[in-house]
Amino acid sequence: MSTATTVAPEPRAATPLNYLNVEYGWRSWLFTKDHKRIALLYLISITFYFFIGGAFAVLMRIHLIDPQGALVQPETYNKLFTMHGIIMIFFFLIPSIPSVLGNFLVPLMIGARDLAFPRLNLLSWYIYMLGGAFTMYSVIHGGVDTGWTFYTPYSSTYANSQVIPAALGIFITGFSSILTGLNFIVTIHKMRAPGMTWFRMPLFLWSMYATSIIFVLGTPVLAIALFLLFLERVFQVGIFTPALGGDPLLFQHLFWFYSHPAVYIMILPAMGVISEIVPCFSRKRIFGYKVIGFSSVAIAVLSFLVWGHHMFVTGQSIYTGLVFSALSFMVAIPSAIKVFNWTATLYKGSISYDAPMLYALGFIGLFTMGGLTGLFLASLSTDVQLNGTYFIVAHFHYIMVGGAVMGYLGGMHYWWPKISGRLYPEIWARLAAAIIFVGFNLTFFPQFMLGYLGMPRRYAFYPAEFQFLNVMSSAGASILGVGYLIPLIYFAWSMRYGPIAGPNPWGATGLEWQTPSPPPKDNFEQPPAVADEAYDYAHQEVGLV
Amino acid sequence: MAAQPIVPFRTYVLVFVALLVLVALTTGAAFIDLGPFNTVVALGIAFIKMMLVLLFFMHLLHSNKLTHVTAVAAAFWLLLLIGLVFADYTSRGWIPDPAPWSSSAPPTHP
Ligand SMILES: [Cu+2]
Numbered sequence: 001m002s003t004a005t006t007v008a009p010e011p012r013a014a015t016p017l018n019y020l021n022v023e024y025g026w027r028s029w030l031f032t033k034d035h036k037r038i039a040l041l042y043l044i045s046i047t048f049y050f051f052i053g054g055a056f057a058v059l060m061r062i063h064l065i066d067p068q069g070a071l072v073q074p075e076t077y078n079k080l081f082t083m084h085g086i087i088m089i090f091f092f093l094i095p096s097i098p099s100v101l102g103n104f105l106v107p108l109m110i111g112a113r114d115l116a117f118p119r120l121n122l123l124s125w126y127i128y129m130l131g132g133a134f135t136m137y138s139v140i141h142g143g144v145d146t147g148w149t150f151y152t153p154y155s156s157t158y159a160n161s162q163v164i165p166a167a168l169g170i171f172i173t174g175f176s177s178i179l180t181g182l183n184f185i186v187t188i189h190k191m192r193a194p195g196m197t198w199f200r201m202p203l204f205l206w207s208m209y210a211t212s213i214i215f216v217l218g219t220p221v222l223a224i225a226l227f228l229l230f231l232e233r234v235f236q237v238g239i240f241t242p243a244l245g246g247d248p249l250l251f252q253h254l255f256w257f258y259s260h261p262a263v264y265i266m267i268l269p270a271m272g273v274i275s276e277i278v279p280c281f282s283r284k285r286i287f288g289y290k291v292i293g294f295s296s297v298a299i300a301v302l303s304f305l306v307w308g309h310h311m312f313v314t315g316q317s318i319y320t321g322l323v324f325s326a327l328s329f330m331v332a333i334p335s336a337i338k339v340f341n342w343t344a345t346l347y348k349g350s351i352s353y354d355a356p357m358l359y360a361l362g363f364i365g366l367f368t369m370g371g372l373t374g375l376f377l378a379s380l381s382t383d384v385q386l387n388g389t390y391f392i393v394a395h396f397h398y399i400m401v402g403g404a405v406m407g408y409l410g411g412m413h414y415w416w417p418k419i420s421g422r423l424y425p426e427i428w429a430r431l432a433a434a435i436i437f438v439g440f441n442l443t444f445f446p447q448f449m450l451g452y453l454g455m456p457r458r459y460a461f462y463p464a465e466f467q468f469l470n471v472m473s474s475a476g477a478s479i480l481g482v483g484y485l486i487p488l489i490y491f492a493w494s495m496r497y498g499p500i501a502g503p504n505p506w507g508a509t510g511l512e513w514q515t516p517s518p519p520p521k522d523n524f525e526q527p528p529a530v531a532d533e534a535y536d537y538a539h540q541e542v543g544l545v
Numbered sequence: 546m547a548a549q550p551i552v553p554f555r556t557y558v559l560v561f562v563a564l565l566v567l568v569a570l571t572t573g574a575a576f577i578d579l580g581p582f583n584t585v586v587a588l589g590i591a592f593i594k595m596m597l598v599l600l601f602f603m604h605l606l607h608s609n610k611l612t613h614v615t616a617v618a619a620a621f622w623l624l625l626l627i628g629l630v631f632a633d634y635t636s637r638g639w640i641p642d643p644a645p646w647s648s649s650a651p652p653t654h655p
Contacts, residue, residue, distance in 0.1 A: 189611070217622045253630045304625055308633070317636040320629070 018518040033118035039104035053087035061474040067464045077460035078145035085148025096408045097269030108512035111193025111528040116186040124179035131173030138162035152240040152251040167226045174219045181215025195530035202534045206293040207272025210300035218261040225254035256307035264303040270407020274360045278342045279535040280508045281357035282349025286535045288341040295334035302331045312383045328378035355429035359410030362437045366402025391451025394444045417505045421518040422498030436483035442476025560601045
């Protein structure tokens with residue numbers, strides 16, 4: 001508790017003091033312990049990686065316009081999809097919502113001044129940047145060609161690229177996830193404002209809590225897998241290489257023990273965002289609050305029991321395959337519960353189609369498609385046909401781009417007035433949402449068809465009869481790319497020229513909307529207290545704005 | 546935060562001595578041929594050592610329920626990882642090799 005100097009009403013004439021203008025200079029940013037400033041540091045970093053990863057995707061889609069490959073050598077193509085996957089997953093998607101929106105919102109939503117461990121929070125950003133530096137080193141020095149999964153023996157016996165620095169980068173970045181997860185868990189347990197009971201928390205916090213469980217329990221196993229890979233490469237300890245007495249499938253077990261739950265690290269936070277946006281723009285309390293909250297925790301726990309569905313055709317025991325298949329079907333239940341509850345929330349609501357809501361509705365549809373196609377892949381028999389084809393590529397892009405990125409963009413639009421204190425241009429935002437939705441489907445729906453027809457993934461060439469669908473997909477990707485550039489431009493524009501937002505432009509419930517935008521350094525001028533459930537839209541004054 | 550009872554310094558010394566004795570025991574047991582029970586003995590002693598560290602050095606003996614749940618959850622997750630991985634390894638050989646084709650075509654195996 002620093003000195004609680006009451007900000008007396010003297011300097012009110014100009015812009016009131018907030019977290020953005022309270023201090024200036026690079027030191028005040030790079031040594032900040034303010035969770036809101038750290039969130040912005042993360043925002044800048046992950047945006048950088050998003051466009052780097054996106055550039056690799058653009059090169060791939062240009063290459064695939066021609067059946068013989070239009071742009072690069074096959075070896076280079078291998079590196080393109082590997083670097084696209086590594087950067088997008090470990091340096092954009094995993095930190096996206098937790099480290100930016102979560103960092104910004106967790107203390108605000110529970111009515112606290114900061115996270116429980118502000119220094120640890122800053123440290124996690126530095127660790128992330130250090131890991132990113134190692135990975136960028138490997139990109140500049142020739143890249144990696146193993147696929148983002150680092151499967152042995154590509155990454156061990158037959159490694160011929162910068163595997164060690166890239167793996168080291170991911171190893172290091174994992175610790176930043178662990179610290180963020182730890183920070184969120186302790187903060188949510190210990191720092192809730194008076195009256196903020198577990199069942200009054202916004203559902204975004206439930207999803208952050210569930211995500212944090214995965215961060216803390218799953219990430220160490222990825223670190224172990226990559227460390228063992230390193231041990232084997234450097235000291236010839238037999239772990240994954242049969243010649244040394246190891247088992248290549250052990251790597252896949254360890255890798256997917258983390259990396260399947262990592263899918264839920266990406267999608268659970270997006271689900272939390274949707275649970276905030278849908279009631280706000282339907283002006284209704286959310287349908288089935290407790291069920292949505294507990295389904296987040298159920299997803300977090302079940303996500304650790306299904307990793308073997310990535311190994312159905314790799315030589316895993318068929319009996320284990322049966323168990324993993326059945327367990328994978330079970331994860332569909334809590335996911336479907338959420339979709340049904342959001343839909344029920346929309347029912348008879350007075351819906352408005354502002355940009356965040358467009359992203360939320362897009363999320364519900366695209367996530368449903370991604371989830372249902374996942375069931376094709378969780379079935380032992382259909383997986384034999386579809387595994388390793390573009391069907392898988394389409395499936396997980398519907399989850400990660402159609403789901404996680406749509407959720408992230410929806411959240412960025414919803415909370416941008418809170419983060420920046422300014423409004424973005426609504427017309428442009430709706431247009432961008434529409435462009436992204438169209439571009440996304442044009443990019444990835446043809447890939448479902450390609451995969452079903454048998455086009456394998458990770459190939460630099462393909463038979464000529466697949467060209468039409470590939471050109472469709474590449475055309476969609478160019479539309480999608482434009483769609484992603486527009487928000488970047490108008491968000492930057494609005495920071496200076498956007499209209500002043502006021503504390504609560506959406507008339508939303510939740511503590512973060514009861515403090516000025518942008519929030520003051522210590523979040524609240526008076527310690528908040530909570531007396532009502534979340535999403536109490538029914539009792540809200542009409543026409544509040 | 547509930548004040549934790551002060552553990553006397555002697556307890557820590559005793560636990561430390563016990564850990565050293567158990568290390569010696571592990572080393573000694575490795576020199577005696579017990580067949581498959583060598584592993585069992587080594588893991589058994591390791592478990593006791595782990596419990597001593599958890600309960601005394603990491604204060605679990607005097608912690609609240611939430612801390613206990615956290616510790617048990619970590620152990621449970623490790624059990625999931627090891628259990629399901631070994632489920633694969635033990636059951637891989639259960640499927641008998643398929644009978645060869647009865648036709649005149651030579652049996653093909655990928
Ligand atoms: Cu999976």
